Amino acid sequence: MGGVQSELLHKNLEKYQAATFLSRSEIIHIHRLYLKHGGQDDEESRLSWQNVVRIPQLDQNPFKKRICHVFSEDSSGNLTFLEFLEMFSVFHESAPLGTKIHHAFRIYDFNDDGKIDAADLFEVVSRLCGRKDDNEECFADDAPLSDLDEAQVHAEEGEVQARSVITPGQVEEIVKKTIKQADLDGDACISYYEFYSVVARSHTFLDSFRIWFN
CATH class of the missing domain: 1.10.238.10 (EF-hand)
Known part of the structure; x- marks a missing residue:
């Protein structure tokens, strides 16, 4: 898998590419970012919104808490990796x-x-x-x-x-x-x-x- 060390990505990388507007390398980058800020290498665990809003791509955004709320299915603001990935996909330049x-x-x-x-x-x-x-x-x-x-x-x-x-x-x-x-x-x-x-x-x-x- 070209150096991908994650069991989650080994199993699901192609599926994630098909379901998002992200490239393979972008998904790997986002996964590393998720882990770096405290996320787990699975689809069930949630990264707290307090950690999500600290990522460089959001820390200066005046809507950062609101963004977490919208992309968390349970409205807690805490994001699973799939929700974290969807957030990046929607904000990607290729999204319609x-x-x-x-x-x-x-x-x-x-x-x-x-x-x-x-x-x-x-x-x-x-x-x-x-x-x-x-x-x-x-x-x-x-x-x-x-x-x-x-x-x-x-x-x-x-x-x-x-x-x-x-x-x-x-x-x-x-x-x-x-x-x-x-x-x-x-x-x-x-x-x-x-x-x-x-x-x-x-x-x-x-x-x-x-x-x-x-």
């Missing part, structure tokens, strides 16, 4: 647009009710604009944007360089405008089909919805 949009919708649907409402969008925009991530609450309340550009904030795990952040009022305005533009049936929410219609026209979505191996 529809597959990516489906999972993006699930990630943005924070309350898991099958639609994206104002509360969901507030969480999404807050993360995309740097107000929040999965380690921190809001970095600042209503401080002027200009005062925050060069500031430093202290996260739970140490000092981090502050990002340019916006106020809650500005986030709410973005949320209102987004719903107004995307909500075709007037229910004040964004359905999956409305979400698909908007995202499919985006020129940046495919490049942004990726996990890089290097």
Whole structure:
């Protein structure tokens, strides 16, 4: 098997290739990453979400806990190797647009009710604009944007360089405008089909919805 030392991969590598958008070498690389961060060489054990979010491909992602939640079948955030592999497959550059949009919708649907409402969008925009991530609450309340550009904030795990952040009022305005533009049936929410219609026209979505191996 070309130097593959894993019993799991010896038995299932071809099956994993057929079921994902990943190459043989990428699957081997992902398996090594899974083991390196505490995973077991089987399909039943789960790697804790606390370890998953520490992998280099996720540690700076503001949606990292949410991603773990979506890809864990039991919604615990803890991932089996197959779920870990699926996560990389969906974020791979070869994954179809529809597959990516489906999972993006699930990630943005924070309350898991099958639609994206104002509360969901507030969480999404807050993360995309740097107000929040999965380690921190809001970095600042209503401080002027200009005062925050060069500031430093202290996260739970140490000092981090502050990002340019916006106020809650500005986030709410973005949320209102987004719903107004995307909500075709007037229910004040964004359905999956409305979400698909908007995202499919985006020129940046495919490049942004990726996990890089290097």
